[in-house]
Structures are given as structure tokens and as C-alpha cells.
Amino acid sequence: MRHILIVGAGQSGLQLALGLQSQGYELTLMSNRTADEIRGGRVMSTQCMFRTALDHERDLGLNFWEERAPRIEGLGISVAGPSTPGGHPRVIDWVGRLDGHAQSVDQRIKMAGWMETFEQRGGQVVIHGAAVSDLDVLVRKYDLVLVAAGKGELVSLFGRDTARSPYDTPRRALAVAYVHGLDPRPEHPDVEAVRCNLVPGVGEFFVMPALTTTGRADILFWEAVPGGPADAFQDITDPSEHLERVLELMEHFTPWEYARATKVELTDAGCTLSGRYAPTVRHPIGRLPGGGLVLGVADVVVANDPITGQGSNSAAKCAAVYLESILERGDRPFDEEWMRTTFDRYWESARHVTKWTNTMLAPPPEHIVHLLDAGSAFPAVAHRIANGFDDPSDFENFFYEPEKAAAYLEEVREEAEAAEAAEAEAEADDVAGDEAEVEADDRAHEVVRSFR
Incomplete structure (x- = not known):
């Protein structure tokens, strides 16, 4: 039986641990907090997960909260x-339907529940904040050591990949608040949807339905341009003051969202979060002082900004790739070549996320503005962009290059015009059919009268 150590109890670490455990591997999970400490602590993310990532959880039977969490049907x-005297009006506004629903489950619920499940199934949990010196000893006792803790000293083991990391400073300042009492959008009152609000020069504001420790909630999430007017949370430690600042910014920059937030209240004492970090891709293999090797997982090696909502999705996809690669390896050693190949398999999907996320962190070029604007007139465009959140690789086909975007929009327009023409022809046929039916009835009546 192979012995594996996973350091870190987040989405990727726990999903991978439970997946390997179900296949008979002997797992040790190292976490710096107990399940109860996680459950009673501060929120860790916004974690809206789309269909593909949710399917990875379903495949392992880990979708424990699927019936309780809101079903997010649109984006x-x-x-x-x-800006006007009345605030900032909307110049673009649409919602696209998702092919498969998304969900957001507070990681305090999920990680605590998964950790308890792992222990109940016989897994060993060690509560300890691992240091490099710890791994230098432990790497000799396990067939494989995976680092899935994206913060702290261990990240220093993985050098920055400069070729894949165009930014070396934070591109957004993040501020999150979980709330109860948010009203639905009046234009789509029956559609649970993630709302992405872009405020040029200021940042982005997101609203998403979620399940938290106190039940159904909504997450209010500012992504502020550093140094800009929404970068206003650095010195705030009081949760109530944090929410007050979130609402002030909403009222000024996204009044259509503020209008439904006038009665909101915080869900619990630990439901706010703020911070910033530079999006970074790192080399996947860490070399310990004693020569041992460890493999980085998910945001340890690919940490994208949350602007495209891909963190938990990428973590789930990474865990799925690593699980498959470990199972395929059988009894052969987890050597450096295997580690590099395993990461490369993950990078095949992660590279699309990184490219898209880094694109959205820069001011949008004209052709992307045209694409976003077209979503209002053409539901097909709204649908495609919305479902790109589940499969970012599709953006390669129409999003980044002006020529591809123009060709796609022309195709959409032609299809819409053809559909309108077909509809008009059908309506004309219906009118002609009605007239023919009336004429036939008249003739029938004449025949009947002729027999009288």
C-alpha cells in the first residue's frame, strides 16, 4: 500500500485525499486547523463552482450540500x-443561462465536513502548521508528498515562473462580505445568478448566491483597482464597518445593486474578508534542503486573481488530474519526471484560466467591449460568455483576437437575421393559411347550400 502525505486541507487537498482514500491508499492529511476551528473561523473565499468542477465532486460522492445550496442558473x-449626478448608469446589462447549474458552498462548511468525513473513513489528520524543516524529515517516510497549502512558508519552495507570470504586484484589492436580506434583481426575480458588475477604472463588483453556516446567503465582493476609489478596506477590522464601506461603494458605483441591498445584514461574525496578492504561476516541484522533492497542488503553483471566479474550480480540476495521474502510476516511483508530467497535464486546462484572468485584469480592448455589448442584443453571445466560466478554453475561439471576435459576431448576426426571416416567413404562411382556411370554409358552405 502506498503512503501519501498531503499538506493543506482546502478544496484540492481534501478532494484529492478523499479520492485517494476511496482507492485504498493510506493518506495522512496535515492541516493547521481542526474541523471545528475551520467551521467557526473566518470565511476563506467566494468559491462559486461551475458544472465541470461540481462533477468532479459528484464523481467522488462528495456533493453533500447540493440539495441545500442555491442552484445558480445564470451569469x-x-x-x-x-458618472452622472445620479450615479453610474448601466450601459450594458444582460444575463446568460448556464448549461449546468453552479453553486457556492462556504468553504467553512465544506472543508470542515470533508475533513470529518476523511477521519471517519480512517484517514489520519495531523493538526500542525508544517514548515520546510518538517517536510525535509517527512519526505523520507512517504512515497509522495503533495503541498496544497497556498499560503505560508511552504510556498517559498516553489519558484516563480516568470514566463507565465506577467504581474509581480497585486492587480486588485479584494473585499468580501456574506449577507442575508438581499432582494432579487427585479428584472429577473426568479433567476438565481452570479452578477458581474464592471466599473471601468474602479474595479469589479460581484454578487453571488451561496450557502453559508447560517443558511442561504449572498456574497458581496469588491475587486478594486489598487489606489483607486474602491480600494478602501486597508484599515478596517470591524465587520460592521466593512459592510458599511461595501454598501457605500455599491450606492455610488453600482446603484442598481445597492437598490436591493438596503436591508442586508452580516451572516455571522466571521463573514468578512479583505486582502490582495499578486497572481503568480510557480514551478511545480519544490526541492527540500535535504534533496527530497514535493509536488505543488492548485493555487500553490497556479494562483490566479479571483476576478474570473476560477479558484475553487481550478482546485477541483487540479485534484482530479492529480488523482488520475497517481492512480495510473501504480507501484512505480513518483519521481521528478512524473511530477513534471502530472503538472503539465493540469496546466493544459490551467493555462486557459490564467490567460483569461490576466486579460480581464487589464483595461478591455475595444473588441472585448463590443463582445460584452453584443450580449444585450444576442442571447447566443450572452450564453457563450456565461458558459466560458465553466470552460475557459472556449475563449480562445472568439475572445482574445479582434479578427476572431468580429467573425464570431458576424456569424451571430447572420444567424439572428436568418432566424428572423424564417420567423417572418412562418408568420406570413400562417396568415396565408388562415385566409385559405376561410376561403375553403366559404366554399364548403356554398356546397352545402347547393344541396338545399
Whole structure:
């Protein structure tokens, strides 16, 4: 039986641990907090997961909260126009339907529940904040050591990949608040949707339905341009003051969202979060002082900004790739070549996320603005952009290059015009059919009268 150590009890670490455990591997999970400490602590993320990532959980039977969490059926984009005396009006506004529903489950619930499940199934949990010196000893006792803790000293083992990391400073300042009492969007009151609000020069504001420790909630999430007017949370430690600042910014920059938030209240004492970090891709293999090797997992080696909502999705996809690669390896050693190949398999999907995320962190070029605007007129465009959140690789086909975007929009317009023409022809046929039916009835009546 192979012995594996996973350091870190987040989405990727726990999903991978439970997956390997179900296949008969002997697992040790190292976490710096107990399940109860996680459950009673501060929120860790916004974690909206789309269909593919949710399917990885379903495949392992880990979708414990699927019936309780809100079913997110759509994803909407709104763009604020220039400031007016009445605030910032919307110049773009649409919602696209998702092919498969998304969900957001507070990681305090999920990680605590998964950790308890792992222990109940016989897994060993060690509560200890691992240091490099610890791994230098432990790497000799296990067939494989995986580092899935994206913060702290261990990240220093993995050098920055400069070729894949265009930014070396934070591109957004993040501020999150979980709330109860948010009203639905009046234009789509029956559609649970993630709302992405873009405020040029200021940042982005997201709203998403979620399940938290106190039940159904909504997450309010500012991504502020550093040094800009929404970068206003650095010195705030009081949760109530944090929410007050979130609402002030909403009222000024996204009044259509603020209008439904006038009665909100915080869900619990630990439901706010703020911070910033530079999006970074790191080399996947860490070399310990004693020569041992460890493999980085998920955001340890690919840490994207949350602007595209891909963190938990990428973590789930990474865990699925690593699980498959470990199972395929059988009894052969987990050597450096295997580690590099395993990461490369993950990078095949992660590279699309990184490219898309880094694109959205920069001011959008004209052709992307045209694409976003087209979502209002053409549901097919809204649908495609919305479902790109589940499969970012599709953006390669129409999003990044002006020529591809123009060709795609022309194709959409032609299809829409053809559909309108077909509809008009069908309506004309219906009118002609009605007239023919009346004429036939008249003739029938004449025949009947002729026999009288």
C-alpha cells in the first residue's frame, strides 16, 4: 500500500485525499486547523463552482450540500457608464443561462465536513502548521508528498515562473462580505445568478448566491483597482464597518445593486474578508534542503486573481488530474519526471484560466467591449460568455483576437437575421393559411347550400 502525505486541507487537498482514500491508499492529511476551528473561523473565499468542477465532486460522492445550496442558473454582466449626478448608469446589462447549474458552498462548511468525513473513513489528520524543516524529515517516510497549502512558508519552495507570470504586484484589492436580506434583481426575480458588475477604472463588483453556516446567503465582493476609489478596506477590522464601506461603494458605483441591498445584514461574525496578492504561476516541484522533492497542488503553483471566479474550480480540476495521474502510476516511483508530467497535464486546462484572468485584469480592448455589448442584443453571445466560466478554453475561439471576435459576431448576426426571416416567413404562411382556411370554409358552405 502506498503512503501519501498531503499538506493543506482546502478544496484540492481534501478532494484529492478523499479520492485517494476511496482507492485504498493510506493518506495522512496535515492541516493547521481542526474541523471545528475551520467551521467557526473566518470565511476563506467566494468559491462559486461551475458544472465541470461540481462533477468532479459528484464523481467522488462528495456533493453533500447540493440539495441545500442555491442552484445558480445564470451569469450576468453589467457595465457602468460614466458618472452622472445620479450615479453610474448601466450601459450594458444582460444575463446568460448556464448549461449546468453552479453553486457556492462556504468553504467553512465544506472543508470542515470533508475533513470529518476523511477521519471517519480512517484517514489520519495531523493538526500542525508544517514548515520546510518538517517536510525535509517527512519526505523520507512517504512515497509522495503533495503541498496544497497556498499560503505560508511552504510556498517559498516553489519558484516563480516568470514566463507565465506577467504581474509581480497585486492587480486588485479584494473585499468580501456574506449577507442575508438581499432582494432579487427585479428584472429577473426568479433567476438565481452570479452578477458581474464592471466599473471601468474602479474595479469589479460581484454578487453571488451561496450557502453559508447560517443558511442561504449572498456574497458581496469588491475587486478594486489598487489606489483607486474602491480600494478602501486597508484599515478596517470591524465587520460592521466593512459592510458599511461595501454598501457605500455599491450606492455610488453600482446603484442598481445597492437598490436591493438596503436591508442586508452580516451572516455571522466571521463573514468578512479583505486582502490582495499578486497572481503568480510557480514551478511545480519544490526541492527540500535535504534533496527530497514535493509536488505543488492548485493555487500553490497556479494562483490566479479571483476576478474570473476560477479558484475553487481550478482546485477541483487540479485534484482530479492529480488523482488520475497517481492512480495510473501504480507501484512505480513518483519521481521528478512524473511530477513534471502530472503538472503539465493540469496546466493544459490551467493555462486557459490564467490567460483569461490576466486579460480581464487589464483595461478591455475595444473588441472585448463590443463582445460584452453584443450580449444585450444576442442571447447566443450572452450564453457563450456565461458558459466560458465553466470552460475557459472556449475563449480562445472568439475572445482574445479582434479578427476572431468580429467573425464570431458576424456569424451571430447572420444567424439572428436568418432566424428572423424564417420567423417572418412562418408568420406570413400562417396568415396565408388562415385566409385559405376561410376561403375553403366559404366554399364548403356554398356546397352545402347547393344541396338545399
